Amino acid sequence: MRRSTYFHSNGVLQWAHRNSRKFSHAGPKSFSEQETSFATKPQVAVKEFHEIPGPKALPFVGTLWRYLPLLGEYKMDRLHHNGFRKLRLFGPLVREELLPGINVVWVFTPEDIEQVFRAEGRYPERRSHLALAKCRRDRPHVYNTGGLLPTNGPEWLRLRSAFQRDLSRPNCVKTYLPAIDEVIQEFLNKITPGHNGNDFLPELSKLFLELICLVAFDVRLDSFNQNSELSSRLIDAALSINSSILRTDNGLQLWKWFDTPLYRKLKRSHLVLEQVAVELVTKKIEILKLQNLNKTSHQPSLLELYLSSQHLDQKDVIGMSVDMILAGIDTTTNTSSFTLYHLATNINIQEKLYEECLKLLPDCKSPITAEVLSKAQYTKAVLKESFRLNPISVGVGRILSQDAILSGYKVPHGTVVVTQNQVTCRLPEYFSEPDKFIPERWIKGHQMYKSTSPYLVLPFGHGPRTCIARRLAEQNMQALLLKARHSFREREKETDRDKEIIQHTQGCIDVAETREIDGTSQRHSKEYSVSRVRPVTQHKPKTFASGTNNKQKTVEASVSLIHLELGGKWKT
Structure with a gap:
């Protein structure tokens, strides 16, 4: 099964696209090469909803048939x-x-996108992760709600307000930088020339799982250890759930009445994440009790703040911890891999990034600090340009809470609307040379800079329901880019391989990854222990290995990522 993950972590119809060749060129021709001009025209009268143009629907089946393999055009x-x-x-x-x-x-259009967000109301609503919500509601002894991903209304606001109070605060997120820096440095030290052939995506997944668990559980998973089956299980489980969301959210939804094979697959995978979250959160509670008895004082972590909050209980925290794994791995992994790809295929941009690295980091092992990131202007521009070309999602999904006028048409409240930011960001009306990777377009004062609508590039969504972990995700990816570029360049010097160029046979990255989940291992809900987990502090993370012997799932990946053998040059 081709790995294309449907995803709603920030109120968005999110697809973590895996095929960069097709992703980089949206169709037979680039967006800018085709006739796409649509200027905003004066609107004489508001038209009715049924007059909005679109593909013709058939009785009983609507337009869903147009998405069927071989039969449909979508x-x-x-x-x-x-x-x-x-x-x-x-x-x-x-x-x-x-x-x-x-x-x-x-x-x-960005004008209509703005109107969508103005019409979302106090409780921004979306229709997503419906099967996941049912799965959690059927387990009231573990969860209070469906969690932040599928929940709407006042209950969503309760959870969002309690969790974002600290997670969205810059100073709180920055306290994790020493631990993040240590993990990234360890990750880079593990990468050697020829490491894992030309497939780097699984390694990035392990890195971001490790970083997520630092925040979600205050632990290190030892994900870079090849024998760490716990990390593999968590990554595969998150992938399995995300790949089931699209098909369970749409279609006949028979899973509402009985367990379909796809719904059983989702439940089994969800149980893997749940078991780890329950055990690690429970262990953290025991540690906090001992600290209280011993009257130990220290700077509390996010997990500790959540567990001590009067607005949350253990069930809420478990649900949030599962959501962080579910929502955080693929998004940051894919964004980082696409960014590395763009750097590998644009030598001059690599060099500019390296120049910034030299100014901010005396050597490749210098720590990433908050001050360093605040000055990393070009690094941030590189990441934003990657978001423009290869965003986390195609756009943002909302259910209108009130009537809206879009492009001269009346769209009634209760309508599902989905913005198409990924398409719009490739149009010459909004960006010069839209198919080219040009970070300078985001740097104020540069000749390429041009003020753009804030409703064009929305990788984390927008408004009250924007991605709750946005600051943490951006911080992790910025730190990785700085450390990785500096580290790889220093290795080039040390090995005297400055004249070697990695052969890039395909010309484009092929990020079509396939993960086959072993059916036998899924049918048995095996308990596995994380008893060897050792808690860590934010500033001195320690390592532990899981003690599981479950059969490892088969992972097949065809990611011709940069052909970067990671000890040689980035240049292609």
């Missing part, structure tokens, strides 16, 4: 291609009746 794993096709055929606002009575409106 593909579930190429939402950006679908969006561009609809834009060319129907214009900047498209209505699609996926199933009888179930409409989705696709929104392309």
Whole structure:
């Protein structure tokens, strides 16, 4: 099964795209090469909802048949291609009746996108992770709610307010930098020339799992140890759940009445994450009790703040911990891999990034600090340009809480609308040379800089329901880029391989990863222990290994990522 992950971590219809060749060129021609111009025109009168143009729906099946393999013109794993096709055929606002009575409106212009967010109300609502919500509601002894991902209304606001109080605070996130720096340095030390052939994506998944668990559980998983089966299980479980979301959210949804094979797969994978979260959170509670008895004082971690909050209980914290693993691995992994790809195929940009590294880090093992990141202007521009070309998601999904006027059409409250930022960000109306990777376009004072709408590049969503861990994710990726570029360049000097160039046979990255989950191991809900977990402090993380012997799932990956053998040059 091709790995294309449907994902809603920030209120978005999110697809972590794995095929960069098709991702980098949205269709037979680039966006800028095709006729896509749509200027905002004066609107004489507001038109009715049913007048919005879009693909024709058939009785009983709507337009869902258009997404069927071989039969339809749309593909579930190429939402950006679908969006561009609809834009060319129907214009900047498209209505699609996926199933009888179930409409989705696709929104392309930044002016309409702004109106979508203005109409989201106090409780921004979305329709996502429905099967996950049922799975958790069926286990009230573990969860109070479906969690931040699928929950709407006042209960969502309760959870969001309690968790974001500290997670969204810059100073709180910065306290993790010493531990983050240590993990990234350990990761880079493990990478050797020829490491894992030309497949680097699984290693990035391990890195970001390790960083997530630092925050979620105050522990190190020892993910860089090849014998760490716990890390592999967690990564595979998160992938399995995310890949099930699209098919369970749409279609007939028979899982509401009985356990379909796909729903059973989701439940088994969710149980893997749940078991780890329950055990580690429980262990943390025991440690806190001992600290209270001994009257030990220290700077509390996020997990400790959550466990001591009057607005949260243990069930809420467990749900949030599971959500952090579920929402955090693929998003940061894919964004980092695409950014590395763009750097590998743009030598001059690599060199500019390295120049910034030299100014901020005396040597490759110098620690990343808050001051360093505050001055990393070019690093941030590189990351933002990667978000523009290869965002975490195709756009942002919302259910309108009030009527809205979009492109001259009345869209009633309760309608599902999905912005198409990924498509719009490739249009020459908004960006010069839109298919080129140009970080300078984001640096104020540079000749390439141009003020753009704040509603164009929205990798983490927007408004009250923006990704709750945005600051942490950006901090992790910025630190990785700085440390990695500096480290690889220093290795070039040490090995005197400055004239060697890694052969890049494909010309483009192929990020089509396949992960086959072993059926036998999934059918048995094996208990596994994390008893060897050792708690860590934020500033001196220690390492532990899991003591599991479960059969490892087969992982097949075809990621021709940079052909970077990681001890040689980045240049292609």
